[in-house]
Amino acid sequence: MGTPAIEKISPQAFNQWVVAQKPFILIDTLTSDHFKAIHLPGASHACVFEVNYLDQIAALTTDKHARLVLYGASEKSMDAAVAAEKLEREGFDNLFILDGGIDGWRTAGYPAEGESVDTPPLPERLLALRDxxxxxxxxxxxxxxxxxxxxxxxxxxxxxxxxxxxxxxxxxxxxxxxxxxxxxxxxxxxxxxxxxxxxxxxxxxxxxxxxxxxxxxxxxxxxxxxxxxxxxxxxxxxxxxxxxxxxxxxxxxxxxxxxxxxxxxxxxxxxxxxxxxxxxxxxxxxxxxxxxxxxxxxxxxxxxxxxxxxx
Structure with a gap:
């Protein structure tokens, strides 16, 4: 059996790639507003929820063998997984998903950038009405x-x-x-x-x-x-x-x-x-x-x- 096209990578292992300056393209798959508020250092942006997501990827690379590291919000959110599946169907064969997303990265103690790093957007997942x-x-x-x-x-x-x-x-x-x-x-x-x-x-x-x-x-x-x-x-x-x-x-x-x-x-x-x-x-x-x-x-x-x- 060959190497799977999509693999998970832990924050610790990915940080080692960063330190070693290993070649990769880091892609934030969340909305543009969220990306402006907080993102990983060096990340590019391609929102998986946009209809032109694949066009956004094409603007970053057309090399189907390029090493792409995708991340989303958290371990509960399927954004990065769906983004990777879309790319796999297009023939990309060197895909990695950052385990735990940006939440997992920060929990592991690694830095983030953006306009609201100290107060990142709350997940709009469950209703919590304010009194x-x-x-x-x-x-x-x-x-x-x-x-x-x-x-x-x-x-x-x-x-x-x-x-x-x-x-x-x-x-x-x-x-x-x-x-x-x-x-x-x-x-x-x-x-x-x-x-x-x-x-x-x-x-x-x-x-x-x-x-x-x-x-x-x-x-x-x-x-x-x-x-x-x-x-x-x-x-x-x-x-x-x-x-x-x-x-x-x-x-x-x-x-x-x-x-x-x-x-x-x-x-x-x-x-x-x-x-x-x-x-x-x-x-x-x-x-x-x-x-x-x-x-x-x-x-x-x-x-x-x-x-x-x-x-």
Missing amino acids: GTYRVDADQSVLEWAGHNPNTKHDGTVRIKKGELRVKNGKPVGTFEIDMDAIDNQSLAGDESQPVLISHLKSDDFFFIRVFPTATFTIQSGTPRNEPYVSAPNVDVQGELALRGIKAGLYFPATVYQALDGTITAKARFDLDRTRWNIIYGSTRFFEHLGMHLVFDIIHIEVKIVAQRKA
């Missing part, structure tokens, strides 16, 4: 809906009027007010039947806007999951929706992210059985012989909440 009170940004927040019958799908938006999110011990609760009178339709945009549909949705057949112009959703508990990965559903939301004069419980998973400036963005997709709030028009649970007036009970909801931390 405080956050005001909903109504302009950036939106609730999208979609309803169906056997032949047609209609969708649109409802405006989130205002709200507040409170985080204590990393767990969010809060209240949001929804402006039902601002319900809109997108599927019939430009069609003369669009205002007819909107008017019907506002009528007593559906949301009865004249009597119930707003809806309120209260988060009674937001429980982060055991491993709340930022890129996956990470908070289980238990709450109560007050709609058309009826309060009923609602449970769904949400994907929550907190930016460095403190802004919280939460996104969720779930199905809502409208009949629980006495919206029974077109439902075969309550009517027979509906014909063209049949409407499925389930409304698909997609919601985005953006909240800014209050001073």
Whole structure:
């Protein structure tokens, strides 16, 4: 068997290469912002997350036999491994991955360079909400809906009027007010039947806007999951929706992210059985012989909440 194209190298062994001035090309595979903040001395940069990653490598070398040492964030992160696999598929045959990445290098006591060596960026891997009170940004927040019958799908938006999110011990609760009178339709945009549909949705057949112009959703508990990965559903939301004069419980998973400036963005997709709030028009649970007036009970909801931390 020949020598494997990809090998791991410990920080100690790589440091010996550095001291001995062994020929190699050292490549940081992380984002440009992270590279500016902190990187190994002498490292070049080629971000594995960029679509032109291979072009970035080609700008460094076209020699498929060159000794390349790739490193990423830590032993938990697959950045360098994926970067090496991409290069192996392109025919590079002398690849090394720095074991433990930049974290392992620093833990072993070796130096780093960059603008924030003393305060390197935190890994954006697991959700850790910062305690405080956050005001909903109504302009950036939106609730999208979609309803169906056997032949047609209609969708649109409802405006989130205002709200507040409170985080204590990393767990969010809060209240949001929804402006039902601002319900809109997108599927019939430009069609003369669009205002007819909107008017019907506002009528007593559906949301009865004249009597119930707003809806309120209260988060009674937001429980982060055991491993709340930022890129996956990470908070289980238990709450109560007050709609058309009826309060009923609602449970769904949400994907929550907190930016460095403190802004919280939460996104969720779930199905809502409208009949629980006495919206029974077109439902075969309550009517027979509906014909063209049949409407499925389930409304698909997609919601985005953006909240800014209050001073």
